[in-house]
Amino acid sequence: MPKDGGIGASTVRREDVRFLTGTGQYCDDMNMFGQTSAVFARSTVANGVIKSIDTSAAEAMPGVLAVFTGEDFVEVGGNPAGWLINSRDGEPMKEPKRPVLAHGKVRHVGDAYAAVIAETIEQAKDAVEAIEADIEELPALVNMKDALAADHYVHDEIGTNQCFDWGWIEDNRAATDAAIKGAHHVTTLELVNNRLVPNAMEPRCSMAQYNRANDEYVLHTTSQNPHLTRLLISAFVLGIPENKLTVIAPDVGGGFGSKIYHYGEEALVLAAAKKIGRPVKWTADRTEAFLTDAHGRDHVTKIELAMDKDGNFLAFRTETMANVGAYLSNFSTATPTFLHGTLMAGNYTVPNVYVNVKAVFTNTAPVDAYRGAGRPEATFSLERVIDKAAREIGMDPIELRRKNFIKPDQYPFASAAGLEYDSGNYDALMDQMEKVADVAGFEARRKASEKKGKLRGFGVNAYIEACGIAPSNLVGVLGSRVGLYDAATVRVNATGNLSVMVGAHSHGQGHETAFPQVVAEMLGIDPQSIDIVHGDTSKIPFGMGTYGSRSLAVCGSAVVRATEKIINKAKKIAAHMLEASDGDIELKDGVFSVAGTDKSVTFGEVALKAYIPHEFPLEDIEPGLEETAFYDPANFTYPSGAYCCEVEVDPETGKVTVESMTAVDDFGNVINPMIVTGQVHGGLGQGIGQALLENTTYDENGQLLSASYMDYVMPRADDLPFYTVDHSQGNACTHNPLGVKGCGEAGAIGSPPTVVNAVIDALQSGGKSVTHIDMPMTPHRVWSAMQNA
Amino acid sequence: MYAFDIERPATVAEAVAALSNEDAQALGGGQTLIPTLKQRLASPEKLVSLTGVAEMKGISSAGGVLTIGGGTTHDDVAADGSYKALSELAANIGDPAVRSRGTIGGSIANNDPSACYPAAALGSGATIVTNEREIAADDYFVGMFETALDEGEIITAVKFPIPEKANYQKFVQPASRFALVGVFVAKTADGVRVAVTGASNEGVHRWTAAEEALSKDFSAGALDGLTVSADDLIADLHGSAEYRAHLVAVMTKRAVAAAS
Numbered sequence A: 001m002p003k004d005g006g007i008g009a010s011t012v013r014r015e016d017v018r019f020l021t022g023t024g025q026y027c028d029d030m031n032m033f034g035q036t037s038a039v040f041a042r043s044t045v046a047n048g049v050i051k052s053i054d055t056s057a058a059e060a061m062p063g064v065l066a067v068f069t070g071e072d073f074v075e076v077g078g079n080p081a082g083w084l085i086n087s088r089d090g091e092p093m094k095e096p097k098r099p100v101l102a103h104g105k106v107r108h109v110g111d112a113y114a115a116v117i118a119e120t121i122e123q124a125k126d127a128v129e130a131i132e133a134d135i136e137e138l139p140a141l142v143n144m145k146d147a148l149a150a151d152h153y154v155h156d157e158i159g160t161n162q163c164f165d166w167g168w169i170e171d172n173r174a175a176t177d178a179a180i181k182g183a184h185h186v187t188t189l190e191l192v193n194n195r196l197v198p199n200a201m202e203p204r205c206s207m208a209q210y211n212r213a214n215d216e217y218v219l220h221t222t223s224q225n226p227h228l229t230r231l232l233i234s235a236f237v238l239g240i241p242e243n244k245l246t247v248i249a250p251d252v253g254g255g256f257g258s259k260i261y262h263y264g265e266e267a268l269v270l271a272a273a274k275k276i277g278r279p280v281k282w283t284a285d286r287t288e289a290f291l292t293d294a295h296g297r298d299h300v301t302k303i304e305l306a307m308d309k310d311g312n313f314l315a316f317r318t319e320t321m322a323n324v325g326a327y328l329s330n331f332s333t334a335t336p337t338f339l340h341g342t343l344m345a346g347n348y349t350v351p352n353v354y355v356n357v358k359a360v361f362t363n364t365a366p367v368d369a370y371r372g373a374g375r376p377e378a379t380f381s382l383e384r385v386i387d388k389a390a391r392e393i394g395m396d397p398i399e400l401r402r403k404n405f406i407k408p409d410q411y412p413f414a415s416a417a418g419l420e421y422d423s424g425n426y427d428a429l430m431d432q433m434e435k436v437a438d439v440a441g442f443e444a445r446r447k448a449s450e451k452k453g454k455l456r457g458f459g460v461n462a463y464i465e466a467c468g469i470a471p472s473n474l475v476g477v478l479g480s481r482v483g484l485y486d487a488a489t490v491r492v493n494a495t496g497n498l499s500v501m502v503g504a505h506s507h508g509q510g511h512e513t514a515f516p517q518v519v520a521e522m523l524g525i526d527p528q529s530i531d532i533v534h535g536d537t538s539k540i541p542f543g544m545g546t547y548g549s550r551s552l553a554v555c556g557s558a559v560v561r562a563t564e565k566i567i568n569k570a571k572k573i574a575a576h577m578l579e580a581s582d583g584d585i586e587l588k589d590g591v592f593s594v595a596g597t598d599k600s601v602t603f604g605e606v607a608l609k610a611y612i613p614h615e616f617p618l619e620d621i622e623p624g625l626e627e628t629a630f631y632d633p634a635n636f637t638y639p640s641g642a643y644c645c646e647v648e649v650d651p652e653t654g655k656v657t658v659e660s661m662t663a664v665d666d667f668g669n670v671i672n673p674m675i676v677t678g679q680v681h682g683g684l685g686q687g688i689g690q691a692l693l694e695n696t697t698y699d700e701n702g703q704l705l706s707a708s709y710m711d712y713v714m715p716r717a718d719d720l721p722f723y724t725v726d727h728s729q730g731n732a733c734t735h736n737p738l739g740v741k742g743c744g745e746a747g748a749i750g751s752p753p754t755v756v757n758a759v760i761d762a763l764q765s766g767g768k769s770v771t772h773i774d775m776p777m778t779p780h781r782v783w784s785a786m787q788n789a
Numbered sequence B: 001m002y003a004f005d006i007e008r009p010a011t012v013a014e015a016v017a018a019l020s021n022e023d024a025q026a027l028g029g030g031q032t033l034i035p036t037l038k039q040r041l042a043s044p045e046k047l048v049s050l051t052g053v054a055e056m057k058g059i060s061s062a063g064g065v066l067t068i069g070g071g072t073t074h075d076d077v078a079a080d081g082s083y084k085a086l087s088e089l090a091a092n093i094g095d096p097a098v099r100s101r102g103t104i105g106g107s108i109a110n111n112d113p114s115a116c117y118p119a120a121a122l123g124s125g126a127t128i129v130t131n132e133r134e135i136a137a138d139d140y141f142v143g144m145f146e147t148a149l150d151e152g153e154i155i156t157a158v159k160f161p162i163p164e165k166a167n168y169q170k171f172v173q174p175a176s177r178f179a180l181v182g183v184f185v186a187k188t189a190d191g192v193r194v195a196v197t198g199a200s201n202e203g204v205h206r207w208t209a210a211e212e213a214l215s216k217d218f219s220a221g222a223l224d225g226l227t228v229s230a231d232d233l234i235a236d237l238h239g240s241a242e243y244r245a246h247l248v249a250v251m252t253k254r255a256v257a258a259a260s
């Protein structure tokens, strides 16, 4: 391992120095000469017809430079869904246009219908208040069931509130139905996967500059994937050619999915910057973040598990309604389908799986991928129904899972939901979990809790997820409108230091530390001499960005491939310098040597030679040392894990406290264990937040009741236990060069069912016949469930 | 935020004079008012900051009565300790930033139906001292965000008779961490007072049935079988009226058990 840490070292995150000392450069930190402010007029009703918008008073206000309405954008394209889903009957999904500014109708509270550009933000706010919009309120469609039954529509032009009715795998339906019909025991559970507001610490911000001299635009924006944003703006919305548009996502304060997507505000500031010839900045306030960031989850599901008399799983069948909100956000159609249905076989040898998903338009904020994106929904349904089944047949929940686990000798394993798992060992994960969590000691801890008047529960869960998205050929067949490769350029500078341009974007994931560890390991040089460049379309070759725990598995693989090319070329240069043949050159610890001799040159000397190519075989080797690779994965990667937790329930108030949480994950090979642990910690916090705290609530008029931190409960340190995180049981991914799987979402996938299972266990230990409580399990809900049981 | 002027008087008299302008508003620690201004939900022309008024700050004790200046911060009350239940209550308001700025006068003037201090004032039978008069807590808290204060009147101090035993139990609303239900119980030579915050559409109020039972027998058991009607209690996404009614009884028992 190189000095200061190659692969496997818990190197301290170098980016944290700037994050923790206030020297990060976020979008809103950047101010341009002549900059102006954009403020949006947003709908206060969930559903309404725009009768008229009178902007004349606003235009006359001090400092106002321009006012835009939906009318100004009727000629430009809509913001598209990135994934085309076909219904069971072969009909393509309904894809109503998502305009830059609402036109004709407003469709959710917060939907922007006008924007003011002014010298200062206060002037822009004053002018927004002076816009006279006559909006006739219509009854809101909030609840999915109601929306499906309604005879009025979120989008009148499509004549339905159903986006699609998807079956997976349609050919397995009859066999699944038959398996359930003939089963010895069928467990049924209806559950809600609650809607979540992503709540990145940094609200969205976009700033556009336009240069008349060469017709070029620069957009600084809070994005997890600047190239994707550029592609959407160029190819779909404004039609600005890519060579005239630079998108820069500088330091970004968290995304969790919500900053994958292109939003109308980005297009608006670009159009405005051109119109007024000055930079235009918009920064969301927290209320706008609550109302307009794409939300997550929001599924209502009925799941059935069929078993034989010994508890062998025969079939899973689910019917899900997935809320897509008022407009289709970019990944909104992929999340409840291919990122969810394909995981519905879980870690199990179950032969039959059938998933039906109806996506529903409602007058609520758009819903899209949020940390885990579809896989938390799959895991939650599976692991809740399995737990319920275990109780119904009187089998230990760990034993029931183990009985149905795929065994280590069965890989590659073709799951009944259509994926090919490459590696894993679920029993080993469970063994490790039982050990590190001291499961054997639970009964004693339960007694101690009971002495204090508390009910104690134990919950367990096994998950598998698919990340490192994704093989372009496969997703193309499944309806994706993009490929999901990634790219990297490794540039060795003349004096031997490196700039590595990567398509993945780091906004909390630690790429600036972990990626150099990989390159340093391969070249045998000091990682401190390697810097990562990301987030700027003018500097990096291309990239599909960061989400779906794909950065290391996909972009990291591109880095490996590009570094391999560097090594190949460097060996040729070294061979020339050492007057040997390149086949005889070995690279070790940053030194190229001729095998079996003491002749050598250092990596730095080779770099210098590449850029000062005196006495250089120019006919065989080009000068310079820079290589690019695009990497398209052969398969998803399949992290898996065994989680457990213990909770205490206060029977008098219904309050749940999580006493312990153990996460044992198989992430394959681990590059930086400390970063991986940190990623799991973050995911666990979000998962526990979903299970116990985060309660996104719209009232029947479509008003978001939980639109501030006065009502939306973010998990705080004292809501969370100390975690036990273990990734000692890795089984290398078999199809990417690093053998890595992806760890960014696991915690948020594995923890919610674990917590719910534990609460149910606690209540049953107190003699309550409660079998399910919907998330978030607030004190009120737990108490109510106890009253009714 | 809309633009406003700010004045920084040094005495109560100057503050009162500055507040005689109809569109002027007192600014205490700003922990409620500033967020309101930021959201453009209020538009005073002038703010009169009370933070420079020395005579409204500080805590003194005489004859079993603790007098706390209206401009005294939650932190200072928390650190005082001479009325334990009150200091504990102050120590659990908001977060460190809120406690270092927020004031008792601001809290009691605002009378948020979920705030903590109103329960302490009503539960202790405190007296609200203003630039004009003294108002018994029983007459002061009129309803949700409503008090007996007149326009421009400022709270200069709050006088708390220190009880034999007291305790405050707060079951937090998990997002705001204000009280979903908070109960302040105080036992004095004259009997027991029980004040409930967070629960009612009427704001802070006394639970007289519990007071009677506890005045006879100051034990949690004395409350067995006593329930609160859910009528007119707050129902929101954090809890129904029935749940709040239930919590009032639970928190009262816990306060009695913990009183010291």
Ligand SMILES: Cc1cc2nc3c(=O)[nH]c(=O)nc-3n(C[C@H](O)[C@H](O)[C@H](O)COP(=O)(O)OP(=O)(O)OC[C@H]3O[C@@H](n4cnc5c(N)ncnc54)[C@H](O)[C@@H]3O)c2cc1C
Binding pocket: B025, B026, B027, B028, B029, B030, B031, B032, B033, B034, B050, B070, B071, B092, B093, B094, B095, B098, B101, B102, B103, B104, B105, B106, B107, B108, B109, B110, B112, B114, B115, B116, B117, B153, B154, B155, B156, B176, B177, B178, B179
């Ligand atoms: C994050 C957060 C958490 C909080 N948690 C809690 C909690 O758990 N429990 C709780 O009880 N409170 C809580 N609060 C409220 C906090 O205690 C406030 O400080 C308090 O309610 C208002 O006091 P202030 O001095 O900040 O008043 P300001 O915000 O300055 O003023 C509030 C109102 O009172 C008026 N006013 C101020 N001082 C006087 C005076 N001396 N005389 C007359 N009128 C006056 C103002 O004109 C204004 O109308 C929280 C606040 C925040 C921001």
